[in-house]
Amino acid sequence: MLKKTFYILLIFGVAACKNDAEPQAEAKTDLNLTSSVDPFIGTGGHGHTYPGATVPFGMVQVSPDNGTNGWDWCSGYHYSDSIVSGFSNLHLSGTGIGDLADILFMPTNKEVDLTGSYEKPADRPYASKYSHKRESAEPGYYSVYLEDSQIKVGLTATQRTGFQKYNYEGAGEASVVLDLGFAINWDAPTETAINIENETTISGYRHSTGWAKNQKVFFVAEFSKPIARHILVQDKKVIETDSVAGKITAAQFFFNIDGSRDVSVKVSVSSVSVANAKANFAEAADTDFETAKAEAKKTWEKQLEHIVVETPTDSLKTIFYSALYHTQIAPVTFGDVNGEFRLENDSIAKADFTAYSTLSLWDTFRAENPLLTLLEPEKVSDMVNSMLTYYEVNKSLPVWTLYGNETNTMTGNHAIPVIAEAYFKGIKGFDAEKAFEAMKNTQMRDARGLKFLKEYGYIPWDKIDESVTFNLEYAYNDWCVAQMAKALGHEEDYQYFKERSKSYEKLYDAETGFMRGKSSTGEWHEPFDPKFSRHRENTDYTEGNAWQHSWFVLH
Incomplete structure (x- = not known):
């Protein structure tokens, strides 16, 4: 797959994109884009970034x-x-x-x-x-x-x-x-x-x-x-x-x-x-x-040149390239030069691709992973294959994989949309049938609230915390599985997951206009405040409230 350089003109925050197939988007030299990156951005406040040295998707971060x-x-x-x-x-x-x-x-x-x-x-x-x-x-x-x-x-x-x-x-x-x-x-x-x-x-x-x-x-x-x-x-x-x-x-x-x-x-x-x-x-x-x-x-300069920003305002370039820099740090290389890497059960896998870990999928599936399909399609293929290797151990696609370990952090199963997007964007190098099997089996487990989805047709708030978020994200995951099933000719699976992807409808309260927690006996969770948010425990939403999560019907 050919890589493209994207040229972006930033004026007062408005971006116009042109790809390098157009004659007016001529390649530039001596851009020195690394000088526009400030690695200290994000090291204060609640940013949780580090200022040290690494290369794009590198194994070490000193x-x-x-x-x-x-x-x-x-x-x-x-x-x-x-x-x-x-x-x-x-x-x-x-x-x-x-x-x-x-x-x-x-x-x-x-x-x-x-x-x-x-x-x-x-x-x-x-x-x-x-x-x-x-x-x-x-x-x-x-x-x-x-x-x-x-x-x-x-x-x-x-x-x-x-x-x-x-x-x-x-x-x-x-x-x-x-x-x-x-x-x-x-x-x-x-x-x-x-x-x-x-x-x-x-x-x-x-x-x-x-x-x-x-x-x-x-x-x-x-x-x-x-x-x-x-x-x-x-x-x-x-x-x-x-x-x-x-x-x-x-x-x-x-x-x-x-x-x-x-x-x-x-x-x-x-x-x-x-x-x-x-x-x-x-x-x-x-x-x-x-x-x-x-x-x-030199490596970072080449990496940043995938997207060229033109603006008279230096601070906009600093904001843009520092953000782009941070998107190219993880996932990280996990496989050794001989292709070997350790799995969670201490078995050693050997791959003919570059294995990756630090798959923070809840955080990245919306924006970073789609960006990587444009900038690094070859690496996306390797990331998908890494997920499929992890699947072989737990019989579930990774949720949040850290140094080969499944942490089960955050809601949903977002390896699924990452794999589906790669497939539909024509990214090759992984077995689509094997990927579909992993996607389907991941969504058919009982773990992480899925058994309640199969039992009730939605996830009740009195059965699991963050029930609304889990439900909405699983509905989208189901839709992604349905699209893969349809493309690969699995009609029965397509019909099943297409229908289950409508589970969000059971949580929509027409009277308030919000997605709300519903009990296992069908009553709305009271009292209800669409602006209320609590972290993780005794809450229907993940790191947000009804105003934010009610929009999550991506399909």
Whole structure:
């Protein structure tokens, strides 16, 4: 499928689109669109984004962690903070639940005690103050100055490898802390290990539970200078050895600084094994920090050039390209270079496509996924195949898949419209019959309120919270299944799902004009206020009210 560049003229918020097939939409050069992206947008307020370095849909997201527990620190970072605890290699962007922040490195200039417990981020012996005055970010690169240790840190990434560069500008002994016990928000380590393989290379793993109940991250890291000495800690005790394993492990590595006062570390990860992490590392084995930084910027520039905005107002370009940048961060690459990736039941799948995870489908099916069908049709095919692989484990398409784990977060089954849209837009590369089977079987389960839909013809409010939202979204999901059934010649299934897609009619109250909760005995849920909203429990609507959700009859 041919890719198109879309040209958009923004004047007072009005957008006019022309594709590159038209003669007046000539290709531009030296656009420097990355300069219009501000990665700090969304890191304040309740945005939950991170400012660190990644490449489009990359496996690693190297970013600072404040070390603060709290809803506004779901990405590990919030602009209001002034303490950095370290720089981990996996992060979430824009989510409402916190997890990841795995494999945390932190440079420091003195020996620290890693056997203690810390109530606050500032209590960590390796934490440092920082100022936004000496912090910067652009697509594929992040930099900050650690005030306490007087170290300048730079972060960049390739598809499967994170790069960290430390310049020890102040006095003291150059060292780097690796803390596999570091955890924030929902996450908690269950088993970790660190192994010193030679004077420059370490490896290990971090297994944890949290939003992703069975998360396994294996890693290999290579320092640019030999390790002069080291301290290894196992479950809060110093162990005189070259290898440790336990629930919580940590290490401090010391380096002799001769000439250049820089120390770099390259980190590759895998959900499968250390051997696979090493294979992923081999992709970037001959790449140094500056080369990776330049390539990351070049990759982002090419990515952003899919849509060219012309406007005399720079702030409009910043808003547009920062938003476009955020749509290209997730889903993330989950498959290793050899095609392997871990499933929730610990089986290892091997694919001839790029497997993706962080499938936040309730959040993305309305807008980001349709955008990707225009900008990245080949990746959409791989995302669909990833969903079908996850289906093989749970016999249900993913709801919200994090690091290969089904979190069952949010309402509806929105892998279904994503797959249907891909099929009807002519995106190839996945088995349509297999996809239809997965769509049908997902909607025919009893889980997540579907048994009530089959029993009552609607989902009663006295049987499940968020009943109206569940019902409306399932009605749309049913319609999507019906369209696939019709296209593939499954007439009986078409008739069944077409009829069931009308279930929203049973929740429409003609007297008030709203979609309302209805009990299992057929009475409207009282009292009723179309403006009332409550989060998750004892509510008929998901993160909204009747005024918002009553419009959700997309079909």
